[in-house]
Every structure is written in structure tokens, then in C-alpha cells.
């Protein structure tokens with residue numbers, strides 16, 4: 195992999211374009227979330243200069259500093275797990291929260307959003323592989339959770355997110371992506387009031403093109419842009 199951020203971004207965008215065109219989708223309709231967790235500000239700024247407009251972070255504290263320091267027309271997304279006691283901070287920092295996975299958390303986001311006179315856009319995280327190690331709700335619990343969340347006036351569900359079981363071969367992620375797409379379409383048809391099925395957030399560095407070909411319209415890419423993360 196060439197370790198040049200702008201070259202990497204160009205390559206990722208080209209791959210997105212090719213994957214979208216294969217399924218007759220406008221590449222503009224696929225949103226690239228550049229995952230900047232653990233990455234220092236200098237390199238993030240390089241990515242922004244190369245055309246990145248959405249940054250994904252997974253920790254509140256780290257994101258807070260970056261959001262304060264990095265200027266520009268950037269949309270910040272929370273992609274990592276959110277603890278209920280951090281909801282108050284999260285709603286002030288992020289434009290989209292990808293990781294809502296309980297009614298308790300949705301209610302707290304709603305309560306904080308109401309106080310701040312905001313409507314917070316969220317995605318529901320599905321534990322599509324039913325793994326003990328992953329956050330997210332089982333697919334079967336989604337209809338009930340959406341019905342409950344639909345009553346919350348300051349929360350606006352915009353779609354679904356998942357992290358399938360890790361597998362180095364992206365072909366093995368396809369069955370999970372397919373299940374997610376079916377779930378997404380099914381919920382869209384149900385047309386629950388105040389629930390929008392607009393974004394399907396799935397696919398990371400090693401499988402984003404497979405995810406797009408199965409219907410993802412938001413991909414979260416870190417390592418393919420910045421190189422391997424050093425923790």
C-alpha cells in the first residue's frame with residue numbers, strides 16, 4: 195500500500211465509484227466516512243485537504259479535542275459504542291451517531307437533545323453475526339426497538355449500521371451484508387412514523403467494495419486511508 199494519504203483517498207474513491215457503477219448506483223450516493231480514530235491531527239488535516247468531508251471517531255474524549263482543533267466544513271460521526279452517561283457530550287459533538295443499540299440509550303440521547311433544543315440523527319447498530327464480543331441488537335429485536343424509538347421526538351433514526359464478524363476474505367462478509375440489506379428494505383416498507391431508512395452503514399477497509407455491491411451507502415474506512423493503526 196502506498197503510504198500517501200491523498201493517493202490512498204483517491205484509490206478508495208475510485209474503488210467506490212467502480213463498485214457503485216457495477217450496481218447502477220450513482221457514486222455520489224455512497225458516503226465515505228474517513229475513520230480517524232487514533233490518527234494524529236496533522237494526518238487528519240491532510241485527509242481533509244484531500245477532499246474528506248466526513249470523519250468517524252469512536253471515543254468522546256479524543257473526538258472532542260479534534261473537533262475543537264480541526265477547522266473546515268466537516269461532519270463528525272460517532273461510530274463506536276456510546277455509554278449512556280456520555281450521551282450529553284455526544285449530542286453536542288456529532289452529526290450522526292452510528293451505534294445506538296438500546297432503548298435506554300435512545301431515551302437518554304432524546305432527553306439530552308430536548309434540553310439542547312436539537313434533533314439528533316442516529317443509526318441502529320445490529321449485531322448481525324450474533325457475536326458475544328460485539329455491540330448491537332439482534333436483528334429480530336429491531337422492529338420493536340424502532341416502534342419504541344419512533345415516539346421519541348428529539349431522535350431521528352436514519353438507518354442501520356453493522357460490523358460483521360471479522361474475516362480477512364470479504365466474500366465471507368457478503369451473507370451478513372445481504373441480511374442487513376434485507377432488513378433495511380423490510381423496515382423501509384414498514385414505514386414506521388418518524389423512522390427513516392436512508393443510510394445503511396457497513397463495510398470497512400477490507401470489505402467496503404463488497405458492502406457497496408450488497409447495498410451499503412455509507413462505508414467506514416480507516417486503514418486503507420491512513421495505513422495500519424498503531425495503538
Ligand SMILES: *Cc1c(COP(=O)(O)O)cnc(C)c1O
Pocket residue numbers: 229231252273274357398399400414415416417418
Ligand atoms: C475502526 C473502525 C472502522 C474502520 O476500520 P478499518 O479497518 O481501519 O477501515 C470502521 N468502523 C468501526 C465501527 C470502527 O471501529
